[in-house]
Amino acid sequence: MEQPHQSAGPEAGKPPLRVGMVGYAFMGAAHSQGWRTAGRVFDLPRRPVLAVLCGRDPFAVRSAADRHGWAATETDWRALIARDDVDLVDICTPGDSHAEIATAALAAGKHVLCEKPLANSVEEALAMAAAAEAAYERGQLAMVGFNYRRVPATALARRMVADGRLGALRHVRVTYLQDWLVDREFPLTWRLRRELAGSGSLGDLGAHIVDLAQHLSGERLAGVSALTETFVRRRPLPGGPTSGLSAASAGGIGTVTVDDAALFTGRFASGALASFEATRFATGRKNALRLELNGERGSLAFDLERLNELWYHDGTEPGTHAGFRRILVTEPDHPYLDAWWPPGHALGYEHTFVHQIRDLVHAVAEGRAPQPSFADGLQVQRVLAAVEESAAKNSVYTPIAG
């Protein structure tokens, strides 16, 4: 016979954290997985509740809610943030609506999780960061979704840098290579339109690598010099709804108004050098976010296509037995790993969203500001703006404002 429900399971007796999410495409699916799973794996101080999902099409949003496990739906984000039964608003829409939704949600007294990039312009990001700062005074928290900070391997890298294992930093090089635009017939989805996406590979991929480079190094970029390019300027118009990453064409031709690739070099405040490349034209590279940091005492390297591995060179060892070592980041004392599987059992992409929720729920419960903050998102936005300014000014070295 069934036991009475007497014991203290992870869910029992915990205060709920009621979430309302806006958007349910690629990022919405990933965030849903995070909200559903975090409390099953980690001991959380509050119990996430998938309360309301919001989208414009009533039938589509209902179907998505059923699929992803959301209890209720809304078709207007203003209605969502007005609800009393929502504690936190999770924004998974394209970048052009982030500022409006986030500032409104903060004004309505909600905590906010906002997908990256924080905004489509520095102006928007400034307003959001100011709103977040004001809200923090009222006890509300705001976080931006740079999920790649929460790959266990990158989190371990951050820890090792903070522990001084790299010493004085000399080089950071990061590329984020994809290839889904190589085909000239790929249609003009919203991700290729400046008015919706803000920018192309720069905001989508470049934002990730700028954030990671600054986060891992613990330093801010002082200035950049940049080149951008749009290799294919005319593309077929898409037919029907598109997810941004895939679509069928409907006939007609339109103009791509964002960059296909962005290359930039930069200097950190400490004098370390950085190089960045973001592109959707690297044939055969699917999700190749590759980074390397070289310091006076050691080096670290990472590739998102092999996300369970961190490569470490200890420069203080005798050269005879030194070499880049492949740390399989699946040990119990690695970040986030105590809650998962035994050593050697791989995690995947979506785990970053589970970890993001874990950390956010802890921050909410403890009332401390989560990272990355909106101020961090603003700083990334400033770097992207400087990249665009440099690219427009013949690549001249452009200091980061702020």
Add this chain to the structure above:
Amino acid sequence: MEQPHQSAGPEAGKPPLRVGMVGYAFMGAAHSQGWRTAGRVFDLPRRPVLAVLCGRDPFAVRSAADRHGWAATETDWRALIARDDVDLVDICTPGDSHAEIATAALAAGKHVLCEKPLANSVEEALAMAAAAEAAYERGQLAMVGFNYRRVPATALARRMVADGRLGALRHVRVTYLQDWLVDREFPLTWRLRRELAGSGSLGDLGAHIVDLAQHLSGERLAGVSALTETFVRRRPLPGGPTSGLSAASAGGIGTVTVDDAALFTGRFASGALASFEATRFATGRKNALRLELNGERGSLAFDLERLNELWYHDGTEPGTHAGFRRILVTEPDHPYLDAWWPPGHALGYEHTFVHQIRDLVHAVAEGRAPQPSFADGLQVQRVLAAVEESAAKNSVYTPIAG
């Protein structure tokens, strides 16, 4: 305002599949993740319901049920299989109880999913296979949990072999290397005791690679020649409950009664040669299930520590441009991948359990026998028995019975 619940989401209107699970340690957590997630990602014909979790300790099982999302609990597996509100019994206990629970559950009219290895002996496995065959006549299904068949990369490998891309098979070589017993102070958990675990690395790791080798090649082993070894025969007794893979010691010394490592060679019916190695003493190897198949027209290679990759050599290409290529198995037309993330976004270990549930639910809904069947599990058991027999008889080549 919330929309009425009018649309046909994936959950709505589907007949439930009510699951009772026995055991909640490592495998129980993994299976729970599978049951919770499969219907969120795939369009399933039936809706999995995490109905009842069973374990001997009432408080511990209640806590686990809360954690993993099971509605009710039982403390006696006999009570579980007697319940009317359970359609399928999922067995995640050590191997010594598989036969008894599975045959009882089948007799009680339930479908059964049983963790690998199917049993601790051929005799048990024979009874289970017979029970499954009889149950199938009554419309009940039985499946054994060789989850590594459902890594997208191994599923793709199977498809490529079936498509004839390897031609006449020459070699299959598989190793499964772990290192968690290297430390002589690691205590004597249940996995090191023959009466509970049946065997050591052989049943735990060897069962996986025997199943994979036969599944991928589409052939059965005809005979084997084997060596087994127990490197560390005396170990400290464990204190308190152990998960099998980790434990603290309580004082006292006991004798290891299973193998630490098993090496065997074999022949397939077609004349292809096979080599196998299973060990828990490969220092630095955490979960290195590595396999390679060489055929007259091509080769395939796989490493579980990089489970999103399949390496393929097309032997029919001109040598000038030929080479082993790294297929990143994350494309929409790869097995299971249409339901997950965009290309290049990695999956992890636990996804194999999601896929296992997906396939099992489809089989149940359609009334067809799922794979791997109990007969497949029995065949693996026969191979393991032949390995032990050969090892006991001076490695003499021992045909596989049956």
Add this chain to the structure above:
Amino acid sequence: MEQPHQSAGPEAGKPPLRVGMVGYAFMGAAHSQGWRTAGRVFDLPRRPVLAVLCGRDPFAVRSAADRHGWAATETDWRALIARDDVDLVDICTPGDSHAEIATAALAAGKHVLCEKPLANSVEEALAMAAAAEAAYERGQLAMVGFNYRRVPATALARRMVADGRLGALRHVRVTYLQDWLVDREFPLTWRLRRELAGSGSLGDLGAHIVDLAQHLSGERLAGVSALTETFVRRRPLPGGPTSGLSAASAGGIGTVTVDDAALFTGRFASGALASFEATRFATGRKNALRLELNGERGSLAFDLERLNELWYHDGTEPGTHAGFRRILVTEPDHPYLDAWWPPGHALGYEHTFVHQIRDLVHAVAEGRAPQPSFADGLQVQRVLAAVEESAAKNSVYTPIAG
């Protein structure tokens, strides 16, 4: 009994090509190996003769000549080029003396092989290219030693690009990472002094990757934007003779007058983008010349630390089975490989010098201009000058002159 010397061996009856070499440090040893070995492996139309070695210290040059197999010695390069028994002058000195020796040797009627970089300035390189052009009219040949064109893998890459396997080029990214200056106590050898070396990582490593990028792509750079840095500006003075790459310190401190690292981006005439990084501060990277080319139809990747491998992605294949393949460039129909060992038997660094001599001897015998020409060396020099100019002008995009 010994056979009379009647047969036509590769050496017999071939006209000699008498070589005089200036310099006998690292590059001199490598070139000697090339001159000694080329005719033993390849069927050459002329027989290389290691006639005269030139160096300033009479005892040291005699010892080096004995070691490396040179018949005679000189202590003044002017005496060397005045000799009647020298057909070709091979210049292995630091870059500051290339222009003077090369132009004098050409004026004296000799063929010339000159180590890279061609010169320490565009002015010198212009004079050398003009001298080479004039000499060519008189039947004399001049070649610059960008030996990395002659790694079989890079030669295969060039062939594949020329065959159209990449289609429209989108990206070229190249890094050349070393770490021998990470130690702040490494002394101030000639390679760290502008008056001798011309520049630092830029001329030493950057020259190689600029040449390779242009050679492999078959395109010229149109302009660059650059950052350079000297991380460690004060170093101990060396004691005694140094080889440039290693030295003991003698006491005293001096100022480094060259760059430690150079990063630059650029555009090819076709619109393809390029990124370059040359550094001696990449801890743990010993000789990591890594390049990748992405084109509309395919991609290629190479790493000098694994120089027998070329990675190729065929973008025209269905995605299902596509991936970067590792071509082991040791097949008989790969460049230079028909003369070496069976498939899978690796070549090394010094083989590039053997191949360089092979190609040069063929060019001399056939009277055609070898590649890379002094004009190619001049073009690289122009790029390096533009890099320095851009770095000095706040990274502004700087067109390549000429």
Add this chain to the structure above:
Amino acid sequence: MEQPHQSAGPEAGKPPLRVGMVGYAFMGAAHSQGWRTAGRVFDLPRRPVLAVLCGRDPFAVRSAADRHGWAATETDWRALIARDDVDLVDICTPGDSHAEIATAALAAGKHVLCEKPLANSVEEALAMAAAAEAAYERGQLAMVGFNYRRVPATALARRMVADGRLGALRHVRVTYLQDWLVDREFPLTWRLRRELAGSGSLGDLGAHIVDLAQHLSGERLAGVSALTETFVRRRPLPGGPTSGLSAASAGGIGTVTVDDAALFTGRFASGALASFEATRFATGRKNALRLELNGERGSLAFDLERLNELWYHDGTEPGTHAGFRRILVTEPDHPYLDAWWPPGHALGYEHTFVHQIRDLVHAVAEGRAPQPSFADGLQVQRVLAAVEESAAKNSVYTPIAG
């Protein structure tokens, strides 16, 4: 003007070591490269002289002598060993003539270097080892050419094992995979005929890996259990002279009388387990000699296709930062490397022969027995014989005699 020959170069004033070599195919070319180059790179105590090359066809041997740099030729090996001007006989013929030539050369007072495998049978090897032992009493040395001991990475591995870095040895696994027999039309060269080659993959590839496994572990195999197979039993007869590894067919069909593949497991005296696989049917694998050693304190791994790398896992480190590290074996304090290029500059296959000559010349000069000795070669032969015996006796475990 040329300097007088006054200095003490490495060649000057050293006693010559006059070599007569029998055979000039693949191995002859490789040994010639070794003899020509060793004294140019290393400081040798004696000066190798390529005195006489011996082969049956007078024109062909003369041509080969010209190509490879041998001063004189012979057409009868008996004449060669009778010459007064030969100090050392280097045997590069197929295995069926090793015993006769080697024992005669030793009887004639020569030092001997004999290619592997030492012989085609234990009986022959016994006679050779006895002859070598007797000759050693007279001051003559004998060495067998297991050149893979002299890859710098394997030599470093040996040093690390000897230093105790692996602790108690648990596993040795070695494969040697090639694919040149996959094509059923490949003709029946001498390597496929038992009367000439002794065995197939076993003697050719298996001999290498048995020697390496014993050498690196510092232990001898106690017994083996084996399977062998000939996948393609009928092949076209070759036309014209063949090198063993390549040939054209002349028409007619013959029977392959050697193994295509050999798999065996074994036990070392210490209780460590070993597994071996040698095959010429591993499609896509060209020269994949891969080995791994697992010990209680660490592990080592190596792949001949990437021969400049040794992978090392230090099991005594904390797991947090542990991993297999890639040691690029090109540092000055790595074996043989002080004489070659700067760090990161790769060596190749043929360097093993240069190192072999280096070590042999030192042994000769110092009068100490070189390794591997004929006794080592005999031990390998005993293992190969036990493999064949086990394979013939249903894989029963077969102790190594002797």
